[in-house]
Amino acid sequence: MAISDPIRQGLARGWKVTDASRLERDLALEADVVVVGTGAGGGVTAEILTRAGLTVILVEEGALRSSSDFRMREGEAYPELYQESGARKTLDKSINILQGRAVGGSTTVNWTSSFRTPGATLAYWQSEFGLTDLGADALAPWFARMEQRLGISPWTVPPNENNDLLRRGAEKLGISWGVIQRNVRGCWNLGYCGMGCPTNAKQSMLVTTIPAALDAGARLLTRTRADRLRIAAGRVAALECRALDAAGTDLRPQRITIRARHYVLAAGAIGSPAILLRSRAPDPYRNLGARTFLHPVVVSSAVMAERVDGYKGAPQTVYSDHFLEQAPVDGPMGFKLEAPPIHPVLYGMTLQGFGAGHTALMHEFAHAHALIALLRDGFHPESPGGMVGLRDDGSPVLSYPLTSFVWDGARRALLAMAELQFAAGAKRVFPVHEQVADGYASWREARAGIAQLPLVPFKTRVVSAHVMGGCGMAADPRRGVTDSRGRHWHLDNLSVHDGSLFPTSIGANPQLSIYGLTARNASLLAEALARRRAPA
Amino acid sequence: MRRRTFLKAGVAGTVLLAGAARIPAAAARAADSMAARGLSSADRVVVAAIAPVMLAGALPAGEAKAKAVASVVDGVSQAVAGMPPATRRELGELFMLLDLAPTRRLVAGVSRPWPEASVGEIAAFLQAWRMSRLALLQSGYHALHDLIVAAWYAQPESWPPLAYPGPPEV
Numbered sequence: 026m027a028i029s030d031p032i033r034q035g036l037a038r039g040w041k042v043t044d045a046s047r048l049e050r051d052l053a054l055e056a057d058v059v060v061v062g063t064g065a066g067g068g069v070t071a072e073i074l075t076r077a078g079l080t081v082i083l084v085e086e087g088a089l090r091s092s093s094d095f096r097m098r099e100g101e102a103y104p105e106l107y108q109e110s111g112a113r114k115t116l117d118k119s120i121n122i123l124q125g126r127a128v129g130g131s132t133t134v135n136w137t138s139s140f141r142t143p144g145a146t147l148a149y150w151q152s153e154f155g156l157t158d159l160g161a162d163a164l165a166p167w168f169a170r171m172e173q174r175l176g177i178s179p180w181t182v183p184p185n186e187n188n189d190l191l192r193r194g195a196e197k198l199g200i201s202w203g204v205i206q207r208n209v210r211g212c213w214n215l216g217y218c219g220m221g222c223p224t225n226a227k228q229s230m231l232v233t234t235i236p237a238a239l240d241a242g243a244r245l246l247t248r249t250r251a252d253r254l255r256i257a258a259g260r261v262a263a264l265e266c267r268a269l270d271a272a273g274t275d276l277r278p279q280r281i282t283i284r285a286r287h288y289v290l291a292a293g294a295i296g297s298p299a300i301l302l303r304s305r306a307p308d309p310y311r312n313l314g315a316r317t318f319l320h321p322v323v324v325s326s327a328v329m330a331e332r333v334d335g336y337k338g339a340p341q342t343v344y345s346d347h348f349l350e351q352a353p354v355d356g357p358m359g360f361k362l363e364a365p366p367i368h369p370v371l372y373g374m375t376l377q378g379f380g381a382g383h384t385a386l387m388h389e390f391a392h393a394h395a396l397i398a399l400l401r402d403g404f405h406p407e408s409p410g411g412m413v414g415l416r417d418d419g420s421p422v423l424s425y426p427l428t429s430f431v432w433d434g435a436r437r438a439l440l441a442m443a444e445l446q447f448a449a450g451a452k453r454v455f456p457v458h459e460q461v462a463d464g465y466a467s468w469r470e471a472r473a474g475i476a477q478l479p480l481v482p483f484k485t486r487v488v489s490a491h492v493m494g495g496c497g498m499a500a501d502p503r504r505g506v507t508d509s510r511g512r513h514w515h516l517d518n519l520s521v522h523d524g525s526l527f528p529t530s531i532g533a534n535p536q537l538s539i540y541g542l543t544a545r546n547a548s549l550l551a552e553a554l555a556r557r558r559a560p561a
Numbered sequence: 562m563r564r565r566t567f568l569k570a571g572v573a574g575t576v577l578l579a580g581a582a583r584i585p586a587a588a589a590r591a592a593d594s595m596a597a598r599g600l601s602s603a604d605r606v607v608v609a610a611i612a613p614v615m616l617a618g619a620l621p622a623g624e625a626k627a628k629a630v631a632s633v634v635d636g637v638s639q640a641v642a643g644m645p646p647a648t649r650r651e652l653g654e655l656f657m658l659l660d661l662a663p664t665r666r667l668v669a670g671v672s673r674p675w676p677e678a679s680v681g682e683i684a685a686f687l688q689a690w691r692m693s694r695l696a697l698l699q700s701g702y703h704a705l706h707d708l709i710v711a712a713w714y715a716q717p718e719s720w721p722p723l724a725y726p727g728p729p730e731v
Contacts, residue, residue: 028731096728097728097729097731098715098728099711099714099715100636100711100715100716103711104639104640104643109644109645109648110640110643110644112640112644112648112707117696117700118696118700118703118704119696119700213731215728215729215731217728223731224731272642272643274643274644274645274646275645275646332724336725369714369715369719369720369723369725370710370711370714370715372714373710373711373713373714374706374707374710374711379614379615379616379617379687379691379706380614380615380616380617380618380684380687381617381618383615383616383619383710384616384617384618384619385618387619387714387722387723388722388723390723390724390725391723391724391725416647418646418647420645420646420647422647459691459692482696482699483696483699483700483703484699
């Protein structure tokens with residue numbers, strides 16, 4: 026059955042899309058607003074601003090790919106659709122970071138989990154960062170609007186076995202669990218969301234807001250790296266971009282200069298701070314790039330008696346917040362439990378060991394159950410997060426110290442996951458740690474073994490798919506890079522519209538937090554720009 | 562990681578390198594060649610030797626094995642070629658350490674050239690780096706692990722023993 030491809034149809038209708046890897050000469054462009062990045066923040070911004078009648082240019086360093094290209098193969102998807110082929114790492118290489126790099130950003134490859142920003146997180150932002158206008162009640166209509174726009178609703182299809190094991194284990198232990206809301210319409214329940222949705226069911230920016238913006242006349246530049254903002258007299262005067270080659274890794278000589286009335290950074294929580302750092306943007310209180318959070322993730326694998334087939338079916342549909350609720354938000358680090366998709370490359374890379382031991386685990390692939398714990402960072406003095414900096418070549422790199430406070434949470438998470446997996450019937454449990462060779466055969470054994478594990482970088486596999494912070498919001502310019510509307514404290518015509526705004530981690534998969542906050546801030550920006558344009 | 566930190570940290574972390582005076586120029590050459598493309602022929606030899614040990618029990622036996630190893634080497638090379646320049650440079654430094662005889666002996670502990678090294682010797686090298694106290698060597702191990710494992714399990718040939726049917730038809 027042929028699946029219609031809204032991107033190829035749009036291109037045929039005459040969308041203004043320029044692939045800079047084919048550019049033959051420099052370009053100079055103008056618009057009302059230039060938006061850097063086409064992920065959750067950039068997509069929503071582009072749709073709202075074009076609807077308000079503003080001219081918009083979107084700048085994306087990834088390529089424009091669509092359902093016709095999405096063949097559900099890891100070997101193609103990671104190099105095509107992820108930052109650094111899915112191998113982005115922190116400065117000391119101890120944390121693997123999965124981040125999208127394509128039109129649609131991470132929304133093109135995420136696993137569709139949608140949660141409103143938790144009330145505890147918003148309350149902490151109010152009390153610690155003075156963000157009194159971002160309360161749960163004030164944001165509720167914005168979340169509702171984006172839920173409607175993106176088809177976000179609870180997943181009513183029965184969970185796949187990998188997720189049902191999370192549910193059954195939680196019930197056995199008497200801990201709370203819930204059904205995840207997903208941004209899908211007419212989902213085929215295939216399980217390959219992380220490689221780009223082949224059926225356009227996932228309501229990513231790629232098939233929703235970006236087509237809407239392009240239909241309304243926005244212009245999209247792909248394979249284009251936003252290099253730096255030209256800053257003069259407290260304002261941004263231009264955005265200077267560089268063309269990338271077809272692989273999207275190396276610079277070409279062509280330059281693109283864009284002048285706009287207003288500039289929006291939505292390049293993600295590594296990319297947006299990096300542009301401001303390269304631009305030497307004013308940062309009198311040294312907030313830029315600081316307080317970058319990851320939801321550091323530790324992983325527990327288990328072997329079940331029956332087949333699990335964790336590659337099949339919607340990837341994350343059941344969660345448990347029980348361990349987020351055991352202590353106050355600013356207490357010992359809490360964590361959210363989810364059940365990730367299991368595919369050969371990602372699973373093989375994640376598993377500990379090499380040679381016969383690793384192969385033996387891989388041969389249990391169809392019986393493998395996996396749980397991940399997302400640690401809620403940024404709510405405690407001993408959890409200040411990481412720092413985005415620049416390499417000599419100007420490319421960004423995140424340093425993120427794994428402190429004893431984080432490891433304390435990681436150990437409780439590995440214990441909790443092992444107990445839950447045994448409760449769900451696991452034959453053996455393998456916390457992903459280089460010193461766990463044969464796994465544990467019982468909860469009793471696991472409890473004793475995990476208590477003794479040296480939790481240190483590299484020995485313990487730590488990954489992240491949620492980068493947040495680095496351009497944090499605060500009511501006081503001494504505490505943040507932007508105000509609560511995402512307006513830069515020191516540059517008049519610059520806003521940040523992405524996860525880098527968050528002054529802490531979210532404590533849940535962040536996409537809906539970005540959608541809702543951006544819908545609000547882009548709407549406020551559209552009003553402000555309309556006012557400024559009105560005749561005096 | 563800043564340019565050449567991999568090498569600098571290697572020098573700092575292993576006094577053993579102190580005598581190898583020709584290394585910096587060679588490092589620069591290796592890193593620059595890596596910045597330009599995928600694996601060099603010397604790097605390919607290293608990966609071809611390490612892959613069967615990293616993937617012990619996973620690769621087919623007999624004549625099919627050489628073909629599988631070659632496909633893993635190609636996959637690693639393609640993955641490296643697709644990395645951003647800064648990452649390619651760091652990987653270039655890692656492979657330079659493994660390519661050159663003095664550092665192969667002193668840092669990896671592999672006494673013979675890679676094609677002649679025994680399975681036991683290569684496994685001991687991987688295990689030593691994996692369990693090392695030095696972040697540099699641990700990160701080197703993980704880079705090799707992730708590149709080689711990904712290159713193999715991306716291939717449909719690796720899926721039958723996993724009972725993984727591959728992606729569905731759409």
